[in-house]
Amino acid sequence: MSGLPxxxxxxxxxSYGAVRAVDGIDLHVNRGEICxxxxxxxxxxxxxxxxxTGLAKPSAGAVKLDGQDITGWSLNDIAREGRMLRSxxxxxxxxxxxxxxxxxxxxxxxxxxxxxxxFGIGAAARNRVAALRERARELIQIAGLWDVRFQPAGKxxxxxxxxxxxxxxxxxEPKLILLDEPMAGINPKLIERVVDSIRLANTxxxxxxxxxxxNIDVVTSLCKRVVVLDQGRKLAEGTPxxxxxxxxxxxxxxxx
Amino acid sequence: xxxxxxxxxxxxxxxxxxxxxxxxxxxxxxxxxxACVAPLFLGNYPLHAIIIALIFLLPAHGLNLLLGYxxxxxxxxxxxxxxxxxxxxxxxxxxxxxFYVNFxxxxxxxGAIALPLGIPALRLRSTSFVMCTLGFVIIGQAIxxxxxxxxxGDMGLAAVPRPYFALGPASFTVSxxxxxxxxxxxxxxxxxxxxxxxxxxPAGRNMIAxxxxxxxAESVGIPTWHYKLVVFMISAIFAGLGGSxxxxxxxxxxxxxxxxxxxxxxxxxxxxxxxxxxxxxxxxSLLFVGLTEALRVAPELRMIAYGFFLLALVFYFxxxxxxxxxxxxxxxxxxx
Numbered sequence: 001m002s003g004l005p006x007x008x009x010x011x012x013x014x015s016y017g018a019v020r021a022v023d024g025i026d027l028h029v030n031r032g033e034i035c036x037x038x039x040x041x042x043x044x045x046x047x048x049x050x051x052x053t054g055l056a057k058p059s060a061g062a063v064k065l066d067g068q069d070i071t072g073w074s075l076n077d078i079a080r081e082g083r084m085l086r087s088x089x090x091x092x093x094x095x096x097x098x099x100x101x102x103x104x105x106x107x108x109x110x111x112x113x114x115x116x117x118x119f120g121i122g123a124a125a126r127n128r129v130a131a132l133r134e135r136a137r138e139l140i141q142i143a144g145l146w147d148v149r150f151q152p153a154g155k156x157x158x159x160x161x162x163x164x165x166x167x168x169x170x171x172x173e174p175k176l177i178l179l180d181e182p183m184a185g186i187n188p189k190l191i192e193r194v195v196d197s198i199r200l201a202n203t204x205x206x207x208x209x210x211x212x213x214x215n216i217d218v219v220t221s222l223c224k225r226v227v228v229l230d231q232g233r234k235l236a237e238g239t240p241x242x243x244x245x246x247x248x249x250x251x252x253x254x255x256x
Numbered sequence: 257x258x259x260x261x262x263x264x265x266x267x268x269x270x271x272x273x274x275x276x277x278x279x280x281x282x283x284x285x286x287x288x289x290x291a292c293v294a295p296l297f298l299g300n301y302p303l304h305a306i307i308i309a310l311i312f313l314l315p316a317h318g319l320n321l322l323l324g325y326x327x328x329x330x331x332x333x334x335x336x337x338x339x340x341x342x343x344x345x346x347x348x349x350x351x352x353x354x355f356y357v358n359f360x361x362x363x364x365x366x367g368a369i370a371l372p373l374g375i376p377a378l379r380l381r382s383t384s385f386v387m388c389t390l391g392f393v394i395i396g397q398a399i400x401x402x403x404x405x406x407x408x409g410d411m412g413l414a415a416v417p418r419p420y421f422a423l424g425p426a427s428f429t430v431s432x433x434x435x436x437x438x439x440x441x442x443x444x445x446x447x448x449x450x451x452x453x454x455x456x457x458p459a460g461r462n463m464i465a466x467x468x469x470x471x472x473a474e475s476v477g478i479p480t481w482h483y484k485l486v487v488f489m490i491s492a493i494f495a496g497l498g499g500s501x502x503x504x505x506x507x508x509x510x511x512x513x514x515x516x517x518x519x520x521x522x523x524x525x526x527x528x529x530x531x532x533x534x535x536x537x538x539x540x541s542l543l544f545v546g547l548t549e550a551l552r553v554a555p556e557l558r559m560i561a562y563g564f565f566l567l568a569l570v571f572y573f574x575x576x577x578x579x580x581x582x583x584x585x586x587x588x589x590x591x592x
Contacts, residue, residue: 079476085475085476094472095468105462108477109476115459115482121453
């Protein structure tokens, strides 16, 4: 059980007409691991993410989550299980709602047994929401957003929105989180905070991560293993040190 | 400590209305009391205008759940309004069933019809969905015109009885304007309560999430399609109940009940009053439906005046009157 990787992807392909955006990628994420995914723009990282998380249907290949075949499931089918969640490259929050509401929404479908029970107005429903609020407040405190928690999420800075998104994903206690460029467009001080949050979620909550990131310092400090994509194929795989030394990777992506 | 902070700050989720000693409760109670004694000092014509406004409040509440809370623009409300009116009228004319049976049946039938209509329609996105719902109104009117054996076509169904209640041997009929006013008032109040409970439930929060960002809502596990279908059905039920009241009030239904004009009226109530707020929609139906009724005294100028009024609204209150109501509350709070 514990030897089995949490996410096991084999031969994943996605073509748009004649273009093979993702061309036969094998990748796995071990339990408790933080795995990095890097590559130049247009190398197929985001398409790969979309195929794994159900936002796009893969043309071929298999995706196994926790030993279960989830190939071709929709984004919602996968999300509803609460085991694997993802962030989006363009940060999105429920902008008219405050942080606490954002987090409560993110946890609701994992607390209520079905859609009908969410229409409940009795004590049972209220207790469930109260428990969600409790957890939301804990996570808001961990994320360092306590002072702004009643502000509409859309009014906050890009970095703070990233933190909201990250905290939202921890609401259902997932086993695996896929982050699409979590550090893009945020200032260095907040980068540290996001890195700390990822590390904390990994060590304290036992969440595994697969992270697309261009900031190579972040990748080397967080990840034990890095996979490099180029033109829809896997170019290299190894420890951060090996990747930085790899000649092919330097030519295709890192430069110099 | 959190409670203290909560009192000082404003949460967007509570529609930017500050909590704390709430003036809205006494104000609402005052309005309710005023509504109860209104027949004492209002003549029949203003009372009639209010009755029409309260009848339209039902489909407007439904549309508000769909548009204001879930973010789906539907023009189908007039279709469901018409279906409710015809269902109720046909039951009353053919079977002589009491009002509450017709009323509840109208809601159930429209809800049941909304299900097969919603399943394909909600697969469509944005503009296509709007066009599809527009089609429902046109098809509804065509059916009402041409299924003559059932609907008597353009002649419509006349002599729909006034609401009558029968419990065992006792029965009574709501006949006068005042009686109907109280009947509609009670139903409108119950409908408003129902909407309040829906939007305050966890489901209401999920609906807002869908309005704000559907893909994000899906990624946090909300089955958006199922919610949209359920809300579409609920909104249809509200419209059907409104149609039933309409049929029993006017005592006539005709294919004109399926008017695009009614759909736009409901849209104006919701957008003009303030989509995503309950008080805005109540205010909107009283203002916009009451206004058109009031403008009937100058029929040839009526639509022109109404048009100019709507233009002014769009320019000066692009979010409807709800923000204005909100400002009114904060003004009162500051004066205290």
